[in-house]
Amino acid sequence: MxxxxxxxxxxxxxxxxxxxxxxxxxxxxxxxxxxxxxxxxxxxxxxxxxxxxxxxxxxxxxxxxxxxxxxxxxxxxxxxxxxxxxxxxxxxxxxxxxxxxxxxxxxxxxxxxxxxxxxxxxxxxxxxxxxxxxxxxxxxxxxxxxxxxxxxxxxxxxxxxxxxxxxxxxxxxxxxxxxxxxxxxxxxxxxxxxxxxxxxxxxxxxxxxxxxxxxxxxxxxxxxxxxxxxxxxxxxxxxxxxxxxxxxxxxxxxxxxxxxxxxxxxxxxxxxxxxxxxxxxxxxxxxxxxxxxxxxxxxxYLWQFPVxxxxxxxxxxxxxxxxxxxxxxxxxxxxxxxxxxxxxxxxxxxxxxxxxxxxxxxxxxxxxxxxxxxxxxxxxxxxxxxAPSGKNQAANDLQRLLEKNQKALNKESSAQKEKSAVKKMTPAELEAAKKISLTGFGDSILLSAAPSIQEIFPNSYIDAEVGRQLFESIEDFEKLKKEQTFGDVILVVLGANGSFSAKDMDNLMNVADGKPVFFVNTTVNRKWQKSVNTELAKTAKRFDNAHLIDWKTYSQHHDDWFEEDDIHMNHTGAGYFAEYVAQLIIKELKK
Structure with missing residues (x-):
């Protein structure tokens, strides 16, 4: 010794x-x-x-x-x-x-x-x-x-x-x-x-x-x-x-x-x-x-996390x-x-x-x-x-909402039941959206808006998972391509759980194989928000088939669109989100 x-x-x-x-x-x-x-x-x-x-x-x-x-x-x-x-x-x-x-x-x-x-x-x-x-x-x-x-x-x-x-x-x-x-x-x-x-x-x-x-x-x-x-x-x-x-x-x-x-x-x-x-x-x-x-x-060690x-x-x-x-x-x-x-x-x-x-x-x-x-x-x-005891009620409510949406994913009857809270799209836009085959890939943010998206895009397939991060999801994206085949356009909603690199984006775009990919930037109030949104913007400039949907700016002064966490969308916000996404996709496809 x-x-x-x-x-x-x-x-x-x-x-x-x-x-x-x-x-x-x-x-x-x-x-x-x-x-x-x-x-x-x-x-x-x-x-x-x-x-x-x-x-x-x-x-x-x-x-x-x-x-x-x-x-x-x-x-x-x-x-x-x-x-x-x-x-x-x-x-x-x-x-x-x-x-x-x-x-x-x-x-x-x-x-x-x-x-x-x-x-x-x-x-x-x-x-x-x-x-x-x-x-x-x-x-x-x-x-x-x-x-x-x-x-x-x-x-x-x-x-x-x-x-x-x-x-x-x-x-x-x-x-x-x-x-x-x-x-x-x-x-x-x-x-x-x-x-x-x-x-x-x-x-x-x-x-x-x-x-x-x-x-x-x-x-x-x-x-x-x-x-x-x-x-x-x-x-x-x-x-x-x-x-x-x-x-x-x-x-x-x-x-x-x-x-x-x-x-x-x-x-x-x-x-x-x-x-x-x-x-x-x-x-x-x-x-x-x-x-x-x-x-x-x-x-x-004791003080670092509370601070x-x-x-x-x-x-x-x-x-x-x-x-x-x-x-x-x-x-x-x-x-x-x-x-x-x-x-x-x-x-x-x-x-x-x-x-x-x-x-x-x-x-x-x-x-x-x-x-x-x-x-x-x-x-x-x-x-x-x-001191309050028990589970966080806001977290429980959010969990129930997302679990409900997860069960309803890609079920036509569920999409028809969940009518969005707003209707700002013109009849021509709604008709155009019905003709678009859309594949959605994302995290719980996409999941919170899934019913409204599938209402506007009835010919859509959504793959959304709680906690998903891009750097560990390329295999899931490839699997989605093989099992469901991609639609006319791909909607990607990722970044709420952490940032990613240019290499991660390159890998995803390679799997997309030339399909139009629409990236939604994030509103998450975390340290990685800026790096995520910057990387998404850079990707939209580097690839001709990549497009940025600036949800952060569009939703900036609308706290009433979000759940208590200010990140996931409530019923009203999901409606606005789906319509905003649809209008930008339709506009881009017309070019």
């Missing part, structure tokens, strides 16, 4: 992990693989937990569960309690809907079962548009808490009956394989949550950290003979692979859940191992910036001034994290302030602080009591 008391390079890895998570949320189209910072955190935690337990056992001859549990809780709970306390006191003044299910969130987080609560009661896809929860990232802490609780007990049990590190390594390896297999077997594209939030399907990353601790102890002598250059090469290769994954491996890729995340965790474990084993690599991953960020990575959600609530973002918005949010995250760190770490830990009688007496001498705590406490209690 490595005898160095403190490995500063761990802060470098923590910094890499937390920045990956932050930019995954801030710039999802620039760093789509930043979510892999979480398994990187898991590997570090698994190693540190196991090493700490093994060192204490070597020192005292036993594993004192109570002492270890209390020590871990003392590290995890104060920042978490402070975080929940401030959020509960402040968020009601910003937007009460952000407090939805706050009581359940607090209870499940403090009991370290939030991941299971989210799995059975958390956000649906539709909550992303009608009000995402600022607490949806807390699942990670619960998995760590559960692992620590169970793993310490299992280690104590193991060392009572055996003292063989090689046997322990084999047992851990079996656990890793079973966990990764659970993720692979239960993964379905339609519901990733069951493997993403599940403890059993995520624990392999933590177990890899535990295995690393045992392996470094078993092969300590052999590893000491490995040259520093080999260590540098291994660390450099691991860093390169991790960064490439951060920038290119999307969370929608099936390979991630069918072995990909396991391989990534193995690479993360190798990186951690090089930092532990080679002092030169440790120094390479150590600097004042990494030391600051790594030591506050827990606080940064982003609140910022999105208060500030309109369509992709303009993206760098400015990113810098502002990142600065706020780091500032609040530093304040939290100082208050909790230095006040609670270094000053010994607790909720005991002595601790409260210390607080009494700081009258201003006491007054602030009382005000925040009153606000927290009020927010806690009044």
């Amino acid at each position: 490595v005898n160095r008391k403190y490995i500063a390079g761990m802060n470098g890895i923590r910094t890499l992990a937390v920045l990956g998570v932050i930019f995954y949320h801030l710039l999802p189209n620039k760093m789509p693989g930043g979510y892999l910072g979480v398994p990187l955190f898991f590997v570090i935690s698994g190693y540190l937990m196991t090493t700490s337990v093994r060192k204490r056992r070597e020192k005292s001859g036993d594993i004192e569960l109570k002492q270890l549990y209390l020590r871990r809780l003392r590290r995890l709970l104060p920042p978490l309690v402070f975080f929940l306390f401030i959020c509960g006191a402040v968020l009601p003044f910003i937007d009460r809907s952000l407090m939805r299910n706050f009581r359940e969130i607090v209870a499940s987080s403090l009991l370290f079962v939030n991941n299971w609560w989210q799995l059975f009661n958390g956000e649906s896809y539709f909550d992303r548009f009608t009000g995402a929860s600022p607490f949806s990232h807390l699942w990670y802490l619960s998995i760590e808490g559960q692992f620590y609780l169970v793993w310490l007990f299992l280690l104590k049990l193991y060392y009572r009956v055996a003292d063989d590190d090689k046997l322990l390594a084999k047992i851990i390896s079996i656990g890793i394989v079973l966990s990764a297999a659970t993720m692979a077997v239960f993964y379905t594209p339609a519901n990733v949550n069951i493997v993403y939030f599940g403890t059993f399907s995520r624990v392999f990353s933590l177990l890899l950290g535990a295995l690393l601790s045992v392996v470094l102890s078993i092969y300590r002598t052999e590893l000491e003979k490995v040259s520093r250059y080999t260590g540098f090469f291994a660390a450099g290769a691991c860093l390169m692979i991790i960064l490439v994954c951060f920038f290119h491996v999307r969370d929608t890729s099936a390979i991630v859940y069918r072995g990909g995340m396991l391989v990534f965790s193995l690479i993360a474990a190798l990186l951690v191992g090089t930092v532990i084993q080679f002092p030169d690599v440790d120094r390479l991953m150590s600097n004042p910036l990494f030391a600051w960020c790594g030591s506050r990575s827990y606080e940064i 982003m959600i609140v910022y999105e609530t208060l500030v309109h973002q369509d992709g303009s001034h993206l760098v400015l918005h990113t810098v502002v949010q990142l600065s706020v995250i780091l500032l609040i994290s530093e304040v939290s760190y100082r208050i909790v770490q230095r006040t609670v830990y270094l000053s010994g302030l607790t909720f005991s009688k002595d601790g409260l007496s210390k607080l009494w001498h700081h009258k201003a602080a006491l007054f602030a705590v009382m005000l925040l406490g009153i606000s927290f209690v009020a927010g806690f009591i009044q």
Whole structure:
């Protein structure tokens, strides 16, 4: 076992992990693989937990569960309690809907079962548009808490009956394989949550950290003979692979859940191992910036998502001034994290302030602080009591509408029943539309308008899917071409769920095979709106058979056309959308 008391390079890895998570949320189209910072955190935690337990056992001859549990809780709970306390006191003044299910969130987080609560009661896809929860990232802490609780007990049990590190390594390896297999077997594209939030399907990353601790102890002598250059090469290769994954491996890729995340965790474990084993690599991953960020990575992780959600609530973002918005949010995250760190770490830990009688007496001498705590406490209690519970009604309504439209797709009787709310088309235009064979391909935006489109274009076929993104839908587009054959024109409505590249557009246009393609730009109030609409406009200029329908400008001052999320169309908006699309298509075909 490595005898160095403190490995500063761990802060470098923590910094890499937390920045990956932050930019995954801030710039999802620039760093789509930043979510892999979480398994990187898991590997570090698994190693540190196991090493700490093994060192204490070597020192005292036993594993004192109570002492270890209390020590871990003392590290995890104060920042978490402070975080929940401030959020509960402040968020009601910003937007009460952000407090939805706050009581359940607090209870499940403090009991370290939030991941299971989210799995059975958390956000649906539709909550992303009608009000995402600022607490949806807390699942990670619960998995760590559960692992620590169970793993310490299992280690104590193991060392009572055996003292063989090689046997322990084999047992851990079996656990890793079973966990990764659970993720692979239960993964379905339609519901990733069951493997993403599940403890059993995520624990392999933590177990890899535990295995690393045992392996470094078993092969300590052999590893000491490995040259520093080999260590540098291994660390450099691991860093390169991790960064490439951060920038290119999307969370929608099936390979991630069918072995990909396991391989990534193995690479993360190798990186951690090089930092532990080679002092030169440790120094390479150590600097004042990494030391600051790594030591506050827990606080940064806690605060990053609420800051982003609140910022999105208060500030309109369509992709303009993206760098400015990113810098502002990142600065706020780091500032609040530093304040939290100082208050909790230095006040609670270094000053010994607790909720005991002595601790409260210390607080009494700081009258201003006491007054602030009382005000925040009153606000927290009020927010806690009044927090709305249950499912997001707007999200439920939207989901029911889209499910209804999905069932009615391409059924003539349904299209005839759903008469649009407006009739601005001339008889000649309506007659012309009836003669056009149209193929629609898109996401939930197209789905929300499908009945009105099929009313105007009775000779149409619509393929719309909730959550669809262009970069992963070319195969669906090719399949549609083979199974249904394309009509006279193709209507494409994509971009509400993320951006795409010029190459993606080229691939789609190649499949269209010369057919007129009409692209509808997006009104989605997200960071990628501008890049999506810019790419669509460029495509319309690059291809003679590509045309842009500027729905964003046409609908700009008509809030009454949209559902509560301001993205999906209501019955009235769907009518206007269908007529606007029809008029532009008819006009273009006459040229």
